[in-house]
Amino acid sequence: MMDPLKRTAVLALSLLLAACAPAQQPASSTDGAESGLPAPAAEESPAAQPPSVEGADRLYRIYREDQIVVMDGDGNLLPDEEAYTPLYDLLTGAEAYRLRTRHEDTGEDDEYGNPVVQQYCSLYDVKGNLLYDWEPVAYRAAFSGLLIRQDPRNWWSNPSELEGYSTALWNPASGETAADGVDSLQKMGDGSVLALDVTGRALGVLDGSGKVLSGFPAPADYYYPSAECGMISADAGYNPYGPGGKPSSALLLDRDFNILFECEQLNLGFYGLRGPYALWHDHGRTGLLSLPGLTRLYSIPEEEGDIQYFDGERLILRTGTRNGPFWYCFLYDLEGNLLAGPYEQLSPEDEWEDRDTPAGRFLAKNGDTLSLLGRDGGLIASAELPGLSSFSPLGDGYYTYSIERPGGSSDAFSAHLTGLLGPDFEVLLPAERYQSIYRLTDWTGQRSTRYDLLECGRELPNGVWRYDLLTLSGEPVLENLSAVGDAGPGRIAVIRGSSMGLIDFSGRWIARRSIYQGLQND
């Protein structure tokens, strides 16, 4: 175990050595796409580029204020009732069905005078073949060819409002109910599935084929449980719709609802955990529990800090209280050796990615200094960024940092400016032009996909927001977009000026039409 003061001395030396490192050159630039686009034609213009096959077999949506424009992969506009929503298998992530939805005004008003609409859905296979025509039902994704089929519902506040409500795990092939009352599902992590009713209460556990393994009903009321490693975390004796009161305890249950572990609070889905661990609080202490072996790995008095990250080998602990004198983060190993800290902020690099993969590096902030640390806590690189307030990894060694705009209100989003750092922590874009910089990401499906483009937002002096697409090294691809919609392989749905459609990743139009053709206007 390394002495903490020796550790600190090494850290300080690392910082000093880093200060003497030679300056890094920014990544070389690439040619930006031409922005000199012709004025939009009134009707759909011919494709400026031959559309690639990649990304053609899916839909693209653009959200603009309260409107949604839906296009197919060739840029053809689809009316609401022709736009489909893919339903993905919960266990495999593969597209299982396609759903179309429409709403019809019933001609009646509700108690507040708002028109009452009826939702209708039709169901298709992944090739678009109709399975079930329009019916006043809703479908939700399930697994192994099954779906949840239920009555459409609006907002409700009390289970008494759900009298007569029908929802079930259902087999579209046979048209038969597999498990009644199922409203939502959670992966258990061992191939089985936890089923919940419409109130969020555990019903039981099903195997990967839909066969009931336990419950239906569960032996007790467990509301809003979470599942991991074949186990269920649930509050005991807590009914959110009953008389007030806190849960009497938190339970860890096996899939037969046998109690494995009991404490005051238990968190399986804690965002800072990477791997099969649970975070517990009990009798003034907090600690980690290894799953499924239930080994206690680490525990400290709660007043010594909050565990913010753990991956089996490294732990980030935050001490003190917000704005207090000891509000700092520290990096430890499993033996309790201090590896790095104190830092005002310390977080794993790229926690955005696979939650089960331990972070390879860590990002740390003190004052205006942003540092990149190795798993041993050693300094890899640092950057001095005046006004630094926060940072975020973009993946692949790129990072954003935000500074507070001088004289701005810290409450306003636009009071912050965001810059871009490259793999060697060099400033690729200073925090001058953009309020936001995000990696262009495909959010469809169960796993999102990041592309090698940046979506950068800026507020113009007249209060209008515009977005620029840039390469990862900060070179412009296409600027002044008023909306960036779905991104798929080789295609991005955008609105620019009076044009909207699909562009490729070099910023050239694949399909382009006038906004007056598809968006509400007057």
Add this chain to the structure above:
Amino acid sequence: MKLQRRAALLLAVLIAATGCKNSAVLSQSEAPSSSEAPPSSASAPAVLPLPGIDAESFPRIDGSTANHPLITRIYSEICGISREEAETLVDLDLGSTGSIWQKMLYGDESCLLIVYEPPEEVKEASAAELSRLEIDPIGRDGLVFLANAQNPVESLTVEELRKIYTAQLTDWSEVGGEPGPIQPFQRNSDSGSQTLFMKLLMQGEPPMAPPTELVQQTMGGLIDGVAAFDGSGSALGYSVYYYASLMYGNPNLKLLAVDGVTPSNESIGNQSYPLTNDFYLVIRADEPADSPVRALRDWLLTDEGKRLLEEENYVWARAGMPQQSAGAGNPFESFALPG
């Protein structure tokens, strides 16, 4: 573990570390910037000298869809950038005319509107708020009726149109066309087109309730809908002249004459075309005297504004008016739907 003690011990080192300047960091001036717009193929106009207004202080302008080209041109001229680039920087608000008025009436953002007349519901519900605006006519447009290009009917009278929209005339043969049912499209109630339709044509008489498929939520949708409706060429619809003739035309459609007068800039300007209405510049009455919004509004009411408007093929509506008669009042006070 005595974590807090460790934290205290390390604070001194922290201070030393953060105070250390890192020579590996590029200065901001050395770093590449993407703030330079890519070169544009279109030539930019010379900047119009308008004291106090440039790209940094250019005020927000909202407007009806048919005013988008004018808004773009203003930005282009004042900021000295190409029209193409200006189009990507101005806010082409895609809301309805009603919603644009609502934002002005109940929002607090400093803004100039170039906008068609508000829907009657807005005028009724917001009379007090309207009185706190300065509303000046600047341009004129016409409510035009569209029919399939193959339809032999070239002209309808106001009376015939009114009877068609009250289901008293239902067949094209009754107005000189080939036998077949007339399919009259309408627009959503808070649209500018519907406002003009109700004011100029129906004049308080309620139109027939159209089937859902004959109500279009967008101007472009109406034009596409009339052009394509069931392939029979039986549809009839309406829009405003500027939009239908210059912004989103359809070769399968034609504009009908009304009372024998073909809609054109000339007939709309001299109001020989019977269905015309002004559009307006709108600012808040409490805009400071030196605000960019007021300065821009005042400039648009000058001969420079007239030139710019006419170069964009709009019809100037201020002939005979004093050049500066801004904020003359609420031009909608006298109008109320009968019944």
